[in-house]
Amino acid sequence: MVEQVNETPKERGERREEAAPGHARSQKIAGVLLSIAGVTILMGIITGEALYPAPYNTAENTISDLGGTMPSEGGIVLQPSAAIFDVTMLLSGAMIFIGAYFVHRAFGKWAATFPLSLLGIGVLGVGVFPGYVPVVHPIFALVAFVSGGVAAVLSYNVVRPPLRYIAVVLGTATLVSVVLGFFFLDELRFVAALGEGGIERWIAYPVVLWLIMFGGYLMGNSARPARAGVGPYYQGK
Numbered sequence: 001m002v003e004q005v006n007e008t009p010k011e012r013g014e015r016r017e018e019a020a021p022g023h024a025r026s027q028k029i030a031g032v033l034l035s036i037a038g039v040t041i042l043m044g045i046i047t048g049e050a051l052y053p054a055p056y057n058t059a060e061n062t063i064s065d066l067g068g069t070m071p072s073e074g075g076i077v078l079q080p081s082a083a084i085f086d087v088t089m090l091l092s093g094a095m096i097f098i099g100a101y102f103v104h105r106a107f108g109k110w111a112a113t114f115p116l117s118l119l120g121i122g123v124l125g126v127g128v129f130p131g132y133v134p135v136v137h138p139i140f141a142l143v144a145f146v147s148g149g150v151a152a153v154l155s156y157n158v159v160r161p162p163l164r165y166i167a168v169v170l171g172t173a174t175l176v177s178v179v180l181g182f183f184f185l186d187e188l189r190f191v192a193a194l195g196e197g198g199i200e201r202w203i204a205y206p207v208v209l210w211l212i213m214f215g216g217y218l219m220g221n222s223a224r225p226a227r228a229g230v231g232p233y234y235q236g237k
Contacts, residue, residue, distance in 0.1 A: 038211030054078055059194060100119075
């Protein structure tokens, strides 16, 4: 027969403090990886756009066009932008996936880490299968878009205000933009004005911004002492 032990808030806090060093390391590593991944994606896209050796319009051209246009558009691959884009996605996807592992070690919540892992796989897949690869590239891109929005929203469970509310807003913006881009691109005037490239950036950039902020939060809070119910190892309600 197993005896049930009821912990007081003070005892629970002391127990968390004992486990804090290992959690703090995992949280700091995750924060570093996710922040660098977000910055890498942002700067990689900017660099690829700046060096694109042909006319490039953010309303008409998608982000994936940097790696290669769709087969229906000729499957054109232009350097050095293609190499920059592919390497950016490969490195960032790997960092996000590994970062998700350390997030899980720190918090132990699959609801927060599973979609983050899928985001890493999606980004990695976009790098392995650029835009000129039919069927496979769109699947990985969709996985990255949807899982990124979901990951941002569900990070609500492992962060404290105000970031938890900002994360929900950014994740919701991505998910709403996915719906608008896939189903209402030609139906709604303001979505059509953004163009395919513009609405795709409304899908991708909120997740990129969330990665940078979430990573910064993890790094900053990993140095704080744990207290019952609050602190860097806060598990939510």
